[in-house]
Amino acid sequence: VQKSLAEFEAANVKVAVVSQSTAKSLATFHRWNAKPYPILGDPERRLYRAFGLERTRLVEFLKPRVLWRYLRLLFTGTKLRSVYGSEDVLQLGGDFLLAADGSILLGHASRESTDRPSVEQLLAAVRTHR
């Protein structure tokens, strides 16, 4: 999404990122990693739960599909890093397109750690609801 940020902005879509970080971790992260979108903290993961985002199990990382995706990331230069502070490595993410009133137009709760919609799918949803 970061590489396609201009396309989202051109469609009047604000991108905001939610992490399970504390205020202290976020401050450290912002100092070294300036991002062109807000990174927000939900250390108690109340919003994660409200959006139905669950924890995965360690055994899920051993599935061939997941292992293959991580290997592909490594081969393309992505560095795997340890998590910040008390973040839960088993927490799953998700992607939600919201209207101005907070209603959910598109919801994707990850089923496993590498399960994300493509940028094309997200932009298609934007075009549908614009």
Next chain:
Amino acid sequence: MNLNEYSLIFPDGTERPAAAALNPQGLTLLIFLRHLA
């Protein structure tokens, strides 16, 4: 879902209702990370 019932920590360190993260005049793509790293 009423996003005003949930709070988030914003980049300036303040804690505000999650609804404040929304684009008031358009759509918002809210991306939940697995972890920050």
